[in-house]
Amino acid sequence: MDANTAVAFAKENGERFVEELKELLRIPSISTDPERRADVRRAAQFCADELTRIGMERVRLIETSTEETMVGVPDGPARIEPGRIGHPLVYAEWLKAPGKPTVLCYGHYDVQPPDPLDEWHSPPFEPTERNGNLYARGAVDDKGQMWMHVKALESLMAAGNGTLPVNVRVILEGEEEVGGEGIAAFVREHGEQLKADVALVSDTEMFAPELPTLCVGLRGMIYTEIEVRGAKTDLHSGMYGGAAPNPFVALAQIIAQLKDAEGRILIPRFYDKVMRPTQAELHAWSSLPFKEEEYREHEVGSVTLTGEAGFSVLERTWARPTLDVHGMPGGFTGAGAKTVIPARATAKVSMRLVPDMTPQESFALYKSYVESIVPKGCTLEVRLIHSGDPIVVSTDNEFVRAATEAMHTVFGKETVFVRGGGSIPIVGDFVRELGIPTVMMGFGLPDDNLHAPNEKFNLGNFHRGIESIVRWLALVGA
């Protein structure tokens, strides 16, 4: 099979590919929102239907929900153990290339919530093309990048008269934005059904426009909530101010003790397991086309950057643990004034982890530290919402070499190796449970507004991504 034929097919059908993607983007598959449950399933079915249409086999939805179970309690009434309500996985395969490697294509069809809605220039679930970009929630994270896989497979199928140059399994999940519990359990318990030689994940970004990039490291994370309780009920700040504990003040005091003014995390022993990147890796990063002042002004837009002194921006965002607060629900948040001392308030706090930290140990250190600094008059609960391992991928294997060759053909440039500051927990699961490396070949751009209003995907990159994946799969099967 000639990869050029498949690339030609992809080019001829490029406009149709975009229109199909728009259909998928119109489905508000927000995995964290219980009211969008049906939409999430609709997105799964949409992907499954397309995988069937292009010629993949054994296509099916795999439920990740578990049922309630009745548990007997000695000397007491039976108790109902709650089940888990999960979003389905989508599975497909084509395994008719004996002797060839098997590639596991991974993607996710769920998206982040779109709020704050009023900052979008076009509605988040009405995909809109402007200036060569496609704007929508999920455009790049990850529906658009997942769709590249599907369309690369379609193009290869068309060029190969219904055959592929390699064996392929596809696994798509609908819970990436809420911790990926369902796929993690499936990989752990049914790993043999995903047996492969390498995984392909396109959920990362290029370091710069036109610069082919492979991501070879990711931060892990723990996402937590600290709930502080003071009085038993909401109180009037006039009558009780000066005697009743204030949960927001308590949370502020706690948060101010979690991270110092320079961004260094103050949790004892939190940095013990942090491995610095090698000198070679740090040297390569320093050669990347990165202009700190441009990044500050155009990407972040703050008056100055923050973070630990003595580390470059790339090291701070790729290879250092960090701590952020995402929201502080509770109390009065409407317009105007309400003089309430709320009975409780919560802070949503996450930490990014780097090799060789583990979520388990990091959470334990954090929890015991927070519990040791509870402000006067308050009680608190520290909850782990979800977590993921940090990972590094070796660059020394045939699949990575094939990826650099494929992208060289498409972009005419050498590939750069970077890390990502975000977390893709499934990549750690593939290493640990399946024993396979992952090629992280992503085509997002740094200004794509992931998880923020006005998320976009550059359509040129969408098409170059399909071509790169076509050529990579052909090389892996050569």
Next chain:
Amino acid sequence: MDANTAVAFAKENGERFVEELKELLRIPSISTDPERRADVRRAAQFCADELTRIGMERVRLIETSTEETMVGVPDGPARIEPGRIGHPLVYAEWLKAPGKPTVLCYGHYDVQPPDPLDEWHSPPFEPTERNGNLYARGAVDDKGQMWMHVKALESLMAAGNGTLPVNVRVILEGEEEVGGEGIAAFVREHGEQLKADVALVSDTEMFAPELPTLCVGLRGMIYTEIEVRGAKTDLHSGMYGGAAPNPFVALAQIIAQLKDAEGRILIPRFYDKVMRPTQAELHAWSSLPFKEEEYREHEVGSVTLTGEAGFSVLERTWARPTLDVHGMPGGFTGAGAKTVIPARATAKVSMRLVPDMTPQESFALYKSYVESIVPKGCTLEVRLIHSGDPIVVSTDNEFVRAATEAMHTVFGKETVFVRGGGSIPIVGDFVRELGIPTVMMGFGLPDDNLHAPNEKFNLGNFHRGIESIVRWLALVGA
């Protein structure tokens, strides 16, 4: 006129009085909520109609809105100065008792928002009687207490064949819970229309059940917002954590520098003007039936009380400045996880003030301090939402003596003099603009859940309050 006849009328008609109050309580006149504008006006009209029905004269709504005005700018286009949208005042009078004093009865018909709704045992705007209490938003603050004034006047009118023993003006406002800007402007600009010898305000509480109480001091307040801005748009904490400023972390650092772990406010010079109560006043407070452990357990319900070391609970809540945080809007507050570094976040922060602090000076000290501790990478804006003066009332005058006598007849006990920790800015305006003292005769109880879920008013106190006001007005006119 015989006060006993009026009291007998009030007793005979007590049930009807409660049913009328319920009607008023069903109107959700939440002054801070723009969507309740029509309801707020409906409550005003309800009060005006009843004042007319009982025989008061010149009853009318007084608009507090001001119109937009076109302002010319030299060398530029005309600019529109925004008008103020205010809720109406309700005015009524009966001035046919020549030679007798004039009493100005004040109350407010607006209420606080009812959230959090799920903590109410019965809906906030469906008044419900349970265990001798009437539960509803506004039951005690202040619709129920305002209604005592109206019903006392009705009872006196009935006993006096359409006459009152004193001259009376009634002024009701619909903006007490949002700063009272409209009535403040009216008192300032049209004070002559409210000419009186004394004001009666029933918006305070009894120190204990069965213990007649006059409030002779109130804390003032400043209610503010601190808005912190970091990045120009919401960012993904994986990609930008370690470089982008986090507005919630910044707010936490600021709040932790506003108040120490013991509750002492850290704003430089903030305590300079604080006057300690006299030794006599402190001594009287120490004789009040106050049990700190009971208060902690049953009123506050926290594991310990908070506040400045070296001051009693009563001094801390009545005569010391305090600082509270009421809510921190911004970021992600839904269920689950969203890994956003929000572009901005806000803290709603208020401070209670005591004589001789002023809102103007206190806000200036606060603002300049907050602006001096802006965390790295952030900018911020400090806004004053509303404010009120702290006040103390002299106990040495005939109106206060008449009040203690009236309540002695009703309760059979000596009146105690207390202060209130809350703010009733209008009392300061009456002193400053009209030059009259205010008798603060309130009949709420400490566990009435003002501004909180399950607000209530003890119906026994509602009836005793009407009787006390009837007797007080009769004594003032004797």
